[in-house]
Amino acid sequence: MRAVVFRTFGGPEVLEVAETPLPEPGAGQIRIKVAAAALNPADLSLRAGRFGSRGLGTDLERLGLGLDVAGVVDGLADGISSPEVGTAVIAMVAGVREFKAYAEYVVVDAAAVAVAPGSVDLVHAATLPVGALTADEALTLVAAQPGDRILITGAAGGVGGYAVQLARHAGLHVVAHSHPGDAALLRELGAHEAVSDLDGPTFDAAFDAAGLGDAVFASVRDNGAYVTTRPDLLPDTQRGVRVSAVQAAPDGPRLAQLAALVDQGVLTPRVAMTYPLAEAAKAHAHFAEGGVRGRLVLVP
Structure with a gap:
């Protein structure tokens, strides 16, 4: 071969x-x-x-x-x-x-x-597989509740895009961060808001799929949650914010559930x-x- x-x-x-x-x-x-x-x-x-x-x-x-x-x-x-x-x-x-x-x-x-x-x-x-499994595990680590405001960076990318759709499906208020030109795409994926700048600790949780680091961490409210794809940029715990890094692992049963969400029109x-x-x-x-x-x- x-x-x-x-x-x-x-x-x-x-x-x-x-x-x-x-x-x-x-x-x-x-x-x-x-x-x-x-x-x-x-x-x-x-x-x-x-x-x-x-x-x-x-x-x-x-x-x-x-x-x-x-x-x-x-x-x-x-x-x-x-x-x-x-x-x-x-x-x-x-x-x-x-x-x-x-x-x-x-x-x-x-x-x-x-x-x-x-x-x-x-x-x-x-x-x-990798994109959806990573996004799904990140949202599990975030452990946000329906109605919570979640920031997702790199939202137009492979992992971030799936995270936007999974977060919307879970009932979260999704704020998607990417370049200004991506706003229409992000709304099509299900984001409630599309932003290109960050301003203050206004989010209950953040999934930093782009690995931007400190600026994203600073946007999370006290006692919120921050998850990144970059373990090398994991910030020290402060203000009661839970911090963790996500890494996808093979998981057939979990992948089957995500495949079903494609057939249901949840994931694109x-x-x-x-x-x-x-x-x-x-x-x-x-x-x-x-x-x-x-x-x-x-x-x-």
């Missing part, structure tokens, strides 16, 4: 397509024939070496990328009977491994897999552009430019 790999840290140019053996599912795993793999910021960070070489060993050799996958079940390990071969599925691919979702096939733990939403194609479904997967697998480097360069509204998706 073909897979996108890199052998050294660096810019998009280090990505290459390699011919690799077809992966075999091990105990508790399934093999997915990949229909689409969405790009995430973590992919760019890993490729660039921003996480360092932790867990990668002393010899990088070659590593794959891709946390978000949508495709069709192609093979099952002994003892795994569901989902059946031929079922359209989505999953978050975890861990450091040689081949991940930027490939024609990928092996994942069965516990990470959910049946794909039936109301959208697999290219759109591929944007769901957004795709900005697709690229063939061979143009992974071009897709990474596009993503790095910023300003992408919706996910970039690789299609084998």
